[in-house]
Amino acid sequence: MIKVKIDNKTVEVEKGTILLDAARKAGINIPTLCYLHLHDLNITNKPAGCRVCVVEVKGRKNLAPACVTECMDGMEVNTHNIRVLNARKTVLELILSDHPTDCLICPKSGTCDLQTLAQEMGIRQIRYQGEQSTYREDTSPAIIRDVDKCIMCRRCEMMCNEVQTVGVLSAVNRGFMAVVAPAFEMNLDHSVCTYCGQCVAVCPTGALTEVDHTNNVIRALADPSKTVIVQTAPAVRAALGEEFGMEAGTLVTGKMAAALRRLGFDYVFDTDFAADLTIMEEGTELLDRIGRHLNGDKTVKLPILTSCCPGWVSFFEHQFPDMIDIPSTARSPQQMFGSIAKTYFAEKLGIKRENMVVVSIMPCLAKKYECSRDEFKVDGNPDVDFAISTRELAHLIKQANIEFNHLPDEDFDRPMGESTGASVLFGVTGGVIEAATRTAYEVFTGKKLEKVDFEQLRGMDWVRRAEVDFDGTPIKIGIAHGLGNARKLLEEIREGKADFHAIEIMACPGGCIGGGGQPLHHGDSSILKARTAAIYREDLGKPIRKSHENPFIQKLYEDFLGKPCGHKSHHLLHTHYFDKSNPVEIE
Amino acid sequence: MAKYKMHLLVCGGTGCRASESEAIFQDLKTALLNRGLENEVQVITTGCFGFCEKGPIVKVMPDNTFYTQVTPADVNEIIEEHVIKGRKVNRLLYENPETAEKVEDSKHMGFYRKQLRIALRNCGFIDPENIDEYIGRDGYQALGKCLSELTPEQVIEIMKKSGLRGRGGGGFPAGLKWEITRQSKADQKYVVCNADEGDPGAFMDRSILEGDPHSVIEAMAICGYCIDATKGLVYIRAEYPLAIERLKIAINQAREYGLLGKDILGSGFDFDIELRYGAGAFVCGEETALIHSMEGLRGEPTMKPPFPSVSGYLSKPTNVNNVETFANVPVIINRGPEWFAAIGTEKSRGTKVFALAGKINNVGLIEVPMGITLRDVIFEIGGGIKDGKKFKAVQTGGPSGGCLTHRHLDTPIDYDNLISAGSMMGSGGMIVMDEDDCMVSIAKFYLDFTVEESCGKCSPCRIGNKRLIEILDKICQGKGTMEDLDNLRNLSQVIKDTSLCGLGQTSPNPVLSTMENFYEEYIAHVVDKKCPSGQCKALLQYTIDEENCVGCTACARNCPVNAISGERKGLHIIDQAVCIKCGACIEKCKFNAVFIK
Secondary structure (H helix, E strand, C coil), X not given: CEEEEECCEEEEECCCCEHHHHHHHCCCCCCCCCCEEEHHHCEEECCCCCCCCEEEECCCCCCEECCCCECCCCCXXXXXXXXXXHHHHHHHHHHHHCCCCCHHHCCCCCCCHHHHHHHHCCCCCCCCCCCCCCCCCEECCCEEECHHHCCCCXXXXXXXXXXXXXXXXXXXXXXXXXXXXXXXXXXXXXXXXCCCCHHHHHCCCCCEEECCCHHHHXXXXXXXXXXXXXXXXXXXXXXXXXXXXXXXXXXXXXXXXXXXXXXXXXXXXXXXXXXXXXHHHHHHHHHHHHHHHHCCCCXXXXXXXXXXXXXXXXXXXXXXXXXXXXXXXXXXXXXXXXXXXXHHHHHHHCCCHHHEEEEEEECCCHHHHHCCCHHHEECCEECCCEEEEHHHHHHHHHHCCCCHHHCCCCCCCCCCCCCCHHHHHHHCCCHHHHHHXXXXXXXXXXXXXXXXXCHHHCCCCXXXXXXXXXXXXXXXXXEEECHHHHHHHHHHHHCCCCCCCEEEEECCCCCHHHCCCCCCCCCCHHHHHHHHHHHHHHHHCCCCCCHHHCXXXXXXXXXXXXXXXXXXHHHHHECCCCCCCCCCCCC | CXXXXXXXXXXXXXXXXHCCHHHHHHHHHHHHHHCCCCCCEEEEEECCCCCHHHCCCEEEECCCEEECCCCHHHHHHHHHHHHHCXXXXXXXXXXXXXXXXXXXXXXXXXXXXXXXXXXXXXCCCCCCCCHHHHHHCCCCHHHHHHHHHCCHHHHHHHHHHHCCECCCCCCCEHHHHHHHHHHCCCCCCEEEEEECCCCCCCCHHHHHHHHCHHHHHHHHHHHHHHHCXXXXXXXXXXXXXXXXXXXXXXXHHHHHCCCCECCHHHCCCCEEEEEEEECCCHHHHCHHHHHHHHCCCCCCCCCCCCCCCCCCHHHCCEEEEEHXXXXXXXXXXXXXXXXXXXXXXXXXXXXXXXXXXXXXXXXEEEEEECCCEHHHHHHHHCCCEHHHCCEEEEEECHHHCCEECHHXXXXXXXXXXXXXXXXXXCCCEEEEEECCCCHHHHHHHHHHHXXXXXXXXXXXXXXXHHHHHHHHHHHHCCCCCHHHHHHHHHHHHXXXXXXXXXXXXXXXXXXXXXXXXXXXXXXXXXXXXXXXXXXXXXXXXXEECCCCCCCCCHHHHHCCCCCEECCCCCCCEECCCCCCCCCHHHHHCCCCCEEEC
């Protein structure tokens, strides 16, 4: 342990501690902009580029960035004397001088780190005005890049390269024109971007935001000729409350259903219903492949990979096209829901699919892209019309003058609002495979599963390996979250080093609870932990906790689908993948 | 060199080559061949002589005859007169500008008298493409000595004793750097030679690599031996094709001679060198940026620590030294650290190479002992200011150095003195300014370079330097205010105080040093709306003198924008709103009636 004196307070810290952390230990909060540290996920961004966290270290010639400067024994630090304050304010004014200060109409207003810092630092004038660096705006199916607002914090670049290993975003140009962009400043939709949205999730300003579909939803709701139905993904209920000042991890399932009903949706359904359906289809596919494998069929491909995460689907289509026959062909819950809604449910209501609008509330930005894919359209009409994020839903609720915090808890509508505890697990890493295991075990062994909680599949470790005993048959399961970790498992498979039966992959750190469409965590990973805990609480509170026991799912098969992986299911609930490895042409 | 009676040394540096020195070389060879003298007189292409002002240079040995501004047309005369008849070609000799006498022996030229050439010892002396000539000048003797007689620790001790400091700008003690890298434990370590010379007008490293590439190769191998590295990398900018070519030839020759590769000189020590090309970004001269560029990443710096000597290229311990630093090493080993340490000042030992440029008579490359004064460099070696103008300032340290004035002329040049004077050693650029130079424009000129070359990683450098140049531009336009001057100073200090790497930490130096030393010029621009040197166009006013104007109409007829009006034989007047300050009226007026206010 070493001792440092910060603003005349002595703190004892371990060798290697950065000044920023030592100061926090002493109750001193040094402001930062580019720095990002998601403690539980071990994700760190510290390029020391913004220079907002500079402090004075006695005996040092220039100011030191607290985010990277390690404490030395006996160090004396001042974090707010006039030299430091002047430097910090000047640097901040410089950043603002090259920023379109259109805060009032910026999509990030209110949640912008730069705006907050300018407010906290009491910036009332910008002494250094001049030319601003401007760039072309880039709109893709899911993400908008308005890089005039980029402050070169490089958080997105770190996420895209180090965590996701997608490699789309990096710094281009130099000096005043330096900015983060895809190579050759090409458009995002010409790149190998998966739309995972992790860049958006960490962007401190309005440089990266989602494509906003709230107005499309408002218009659909106002159209009397349309029946508008809504589905809500499992992770949304564990995070939406944060947008209304509730503590992270507050479950707002009932309030959310109530709010959606007040917004005017004709039917308030749940993606969880479709998640149960996914388990039926994917689970059946899994058992089929395992069964054939155990019977010595050499043509069967194992492991089977989950396919409910659209960021992950794009990732393997772009980067592992030689392996597109390994993932399950089951569509994601969002798309299964849309497909069933516009066939089974539309038939039930006696309306044409053109007159039905399916809106999904997703923690995810890749879902916007997913629902726009051609294979999920019938005669040009998409199964899911609009996917809006948790953040967009919060805006809709606020615009409709709904006092969210005082809403009563309400239930989802039936039949497509009924779900099990297994389905809600889709919101966290390891959850899909746990839900599948609950069903697969009973189908495979023919025995009743007494203990449904598979602790060995849970946790935040990037790559997890577990073995589940299927009554004497060991089933090997792999789990990865974050695409960089998916890459590791895929490479193991490609090299023939992996002997898994099934692997679950989620593009976002933590799974959907950490999705690109969720309320911003501002670098506080305890928020992700709290949301995870909420998802497991929701599961625990459900009367039915295995997908195949969902009575409405059973009825759906009886009345409409026939059997899992049957002819009709295959047509409505499964998909195929594309080799997208061909390099795109650069304009 | 023994079998020839005479040697003709033709400068093969980039500058002289641009002025047909290759043709001179070929013509000399042909002329000798035609006269059957090829076995008596040898012609060789050497590296740069440094006296670029008067290139192309042809030097005749052994009598030290120094021919300047030679053209291919002069070749026959040199052969006929000097080689055959033993009569020097008077008109090609250097003329002492003070006495107007021709200098017969180059040792007596003012340009060389006060120089001490250690790093440049072989430049302009040997054929850089012939390893035997390098060996003939004690080349690779130091490497042999290290491998056979000295332990790495002993070599490091010699380096430390010599007091050699990094010549790339930082001035970090080279021996200490080697020692730290040696102490870092790793399975692989690297020696990197920083040949990413980027200061405008500087060509010290290029000249060494073009003129004496083996000295750098030998030093890198010695360094590899000291730090336990088997691999060396030279990071060189792709804009140096000649240096690259000569370095490649030299590396191949060294390999053929067993001086690079496996088991060098039977010592069991392996070492080889690869080249890596830079794309010409100034910031890649900063060692962490250089390393990232070599790794294939974006060339931008990262915070130190960790220092490259602990975690550098591919995260392995890496010793980065600049070309000139390396060029000093073999001599230090051969002649001993005491000899080297006796040269220079207490904290800055040895010599320094400078690229002299600007308004000075003898533009070129010089090497002087540390501790020499700026006066000696500018007025003795540099031959004073061009066209008899008055000296105003000298910029040392490249684009991020400071401008020094009369007050500093007698300051002994070394690392620490330059810093206390508000400038720095840098890699050795030295640009001289005369009374016609506007110091605000000079500051703007340098800022223009650093704005262009900033990598954009940290906010103060990326945005701050841009704002500095905008304020300077405003002042040059006559729109500056006193508040701008305060802002300029504050911003400069904050950029220095908060920038990530050496580029931003020094880029405001030209602003701060000109504000310190030439504040009155800033005031003139801001308060009087005048540019004392008449350089800032926006602040000039062309006026016609009532008494001198005879009404000849020449000015009005020649004004391209019809800004001048007046009757024949009557006084003419310039409409300031229309005038574009092109100067055509001054040129045409025969009566000295037009003047600049």
